Each structure stands twice: as structure tokens, then as C-alpha cells.
Amino acid sequence: MKEHMMRRVLMSALGVAICGISVGMFKHAALGVDPFQSLMSGLDAVIPIRFGTLYVIVNLVLLGFALAFDRRKIGLATLINLFLLGYIAEFSQGLMARLLPEPTLAVRLGLLAVAIVIMCLASAFYFTADLGVSTYDALALIWSQRQRRVPFAACRVITDLVCVVGGVALCGLAGFTLSQIAGEVGVGTLVTAFFMGPLIEFFNQKVARPFLNGRAA
Numbered sequence: 001m002k003e004h005m006m007r008r009v010l011m012s013a014l015g016v017a018i019c020g021i022s023v024g025m026f027k028h029a030a031l032g033v034d035p036f037q038s039l040m041s042g043l044d045a046v047i048p049i050r051f052g053t054l055y056v057i058v059n060l061v062l063l064g065f066a067l068a069f070d071r072r073k074i075g076l077a078t079l080i081n082l083f084l085l086g087y088i089a090e091f092s093q094g095l096m097a098r099l100l101p102e103p104t105l106a107v108r109l110g111l112l113a114v115a116i117v118i119m120c121l122a123s124a125f126y127f128t129a130d131l132g133v134s135t136y137d138a139l140a141l142i143w144s145q146r147q148r149r150v151p152f153a154a155c156r157v158i159t160d161l162v163c164v165v166g167g168v169a170l171c172g173l174a175g176f177t178l179s180q181i182a183g184e185v186g187v188g189t190l191v192t193a194f195f196m197g198p199l200i201e202f203f204n205q206k207v208a209r210p211f212l213n214g215r216a217a
Helices: 002-029 035-046 051-069 076-099 105-129 135-146 152-173 178-184 187-213
Strands: none
Touching (some): 002 076, 002 187, 076 105, 076 135, 105 135
């Protein structure tokens, strides 16, 4: 039991940290961030406070929703995500800028591909650990469980698309040019909006659950 709990804690901590790193990679690739971060980018463009602090504030609002509808989704991983992911993303983006100051298109595409894969893998880890998920991830999970006819992947696609539309609208309101908007809401955003849910479920089945329960299980 103790080893099992240690694995869950490790999966939660690694999942949140790796998600933060992937957000920085998305931003440095400048080919579109994941859907929730596209909304955060739009909010960041119109609200003049530090990104990490803004991330905490928005997630506190979403935390209220999760507490109202399903408190079981809130746990250790939720709190780690809420208070640390935004700052980890800031650090990751700065590190990418120092390591790859002027990336070519090929390098940017490579960063984007890696960011998508590790974000989905990280999400699967802290979902399976079941010590709480991010407040945004809780939206699709709660919806799919309350509306049992709608699978999680479909719920995730819908919530992601809502974030994309909101991010584009806010970036436009802030006066972003089309190229600037494409850097925040681009091909990477569309790929994650349509495929992130299925990819997370794939990693749940093939990696996260076997890691937690043992290969034989």
C-alpha cells in the first residue's frame, strides 16, 4: 500500500511538472499553444499582471466550479498544478529562449510535436494517480461523468474548442496581428483541441495504468 501511494504521489508531481515544461515549449515554438493556454494567453494580453499570478487567479475560479460539482477531483495534484504550473511554464519558456534563441521552422515543429506528446503523457499520469487533477481538466471529467452518454474525449474536445475561440477573441481585442495570434492560436492549438483527449486516453491505457498497477495488472 505504501509503495502504491508513493507511486501515485510521484505520478502527480511529475505530471504537473512536465505539463509546465510542455507549456513553455509550446510558447517558444510559437505555432500555437494548447487550448487552455490559448485562453490564458488571451487573458494575459488584456490583464497586465504576471502570467504565473494570472494562472493562479483563473484556476482559483475554476476550483470553485470543481468544488461545487465534484470535490473528489480536488487533491494534491490540483494544488500543485494551481500554484506551481504557471511559474514552471514561465521558467520553461525562459530556458527554451536561452537554449534555442532563434529556432528554425524545423526546430519549432519538433518542439511542438514533443510538447504535445509529453503534455498528454503527463496528463495521463496525474489523471491515473487520482490525487486530483488540474481545475481545467476537471471540467471535462466532471461533465463526462455527469452526462454518461458523452465520452471524456468528446467533452475534452468541446471544452478545448471553447477555450480556443475565447483565446482568439481576447487576442484580437488586445490588438494582436494575425501572425501574433497564429503564434498563440495556431496549428498546435488545433491539433491539441481535436486529438488531446484521445491521446490522453491512449497514454492512460498503455503507460499510466500499467505503471501504477504493474505490467501484469
